[in-house]
Amino acid sequence: MPLTKGAFEGVDWPKHLGAYVVSGSRHQPRLQGYEVQSDLARYYSFAEVALASLIGEIPSESVAQAFNTALVFLAPVSITEAPAHAARLTQLIGGDAAGVVATTAVALAEASRFLVEEHLALLAALNDGDEQLPELFRTESEAQREAVKRLLTALPSDLMVSFLDQDPTLNAALICVLFACGLRHEQELVAILTTARLPCAIAEGIADPNPHFERYPTNTPEFHYEP
């Protein structure tokens, strides 16, 4: 007997899916209204297009430069960090290309979520227009101060970025730069932190030309069974 009257049958569901970013035909798409193949591809970098996707507008020259600088600062992922380490293990176990990428992306998304959640008070201060950097995000490290100085040197001088003169940690400074580029929400920040770091984490994961279980430091760190 055909089943025709269930929970979903009594609703007049919409027939169309809403699109907000990409339009046009599949062979000649537009992104936020800009023609991709004859306009964006000709005049803009990938970083600018990625930012335009999220904020809805082509960024100004100085925002684009600041965004690109932040992406480059964020890009390196050491093999000591869980996402690249997870990529290496996936490769070692024999995961296929999609398995390596998906595992690395999940680990990076988790790392990004963790970082953003630790900086929610900073995000609130930025959104509220506070004048003082919350104490939690001030660095006591000379190495970090130097890193933030290098960031400042690479940023365009005409872009206003909050708190950079108040001794922020490098992560806090980078979040302030991304905020100044128009990324104001947790989801946008997690998206960009993950995207910026994905190529390098995957590259480090798959770089070992001869992966072998015997050459992998299985007991680092050491696990002690204490039932």
Added chain:
Amino acid sequence: MSPKKPSSTEGSEKEQGPGLSIATRTGWASGTDNHFRGYAIGADLLGKESFWSMMSLAVGGPRLDDNAAGMLSDLAISAAAADPRIWPLKLVRLVAAYGRPVPALASFFLTMDGSMLGWTAAKKASLLLLDLAEVVGDADNIEEVIWQRLQQRRDSRTLYGFGVPLRPADERLVALTGRVEERGFAARPYWRLSLSAAAVILRETGIKANIALGGAAVYLDQGFGPEQMDVLGAAALSLGPWANALEGAQQAPECLRRLPDSMIDYRGPEARPSPRATKDRNA
């Protein structure tokens, strides 16, 4: 408690790195008989424990007798909805459309964890029940105390464990209730509290309880805490996703990989030239 310095910053500060030793209770590869949560698999567990008793051990709980393990099995079966139009299952279908079931299932777990549905709802409903249990105590006027407490909690935007869209009652909770009664678990404290809370909220707001509330009560009555529910709930809710992941991968329908363009309702910015294209054109 003062706020903690972000560890994502502190970690990079430590020149020596963090300690390189981690204690584990999960298991040990003995080489002859794997250890699992303090038991030898072959000598102690195999042939004696059910899947759900092993799940209990996995999350740090006790070995379960047949009735207790059967209750967890009943919960999983009660919740085994598999209609691919159910939103998380449609998500499984989308990912499976490229031909592999396991990544599709992984996407289900990633999406549901921290969402407003599934085990996250059960976990949050369990926090509500724990809170209510504390305020209800030995009170005689339980429903009145519950309603007062719920009024105080109005800042919570979502009342987890409540709300039944598209049908008059949650058939999964109805099914679970029958099994709870049959197994003799209906007199347990969190189940009774869940019934009281369900009655109060139905009377005061017209909103009906769903299986997240019942599942939370079942877990709490068996001694499992909210953190363990993430894992138990994910395992319990995997039947419908597995069914959809496999069938979806087998079918791999093109219409799910890409809907026809005619199905799109574009609501973004109108067509426009970029600033650099405009400048180039005007030069």
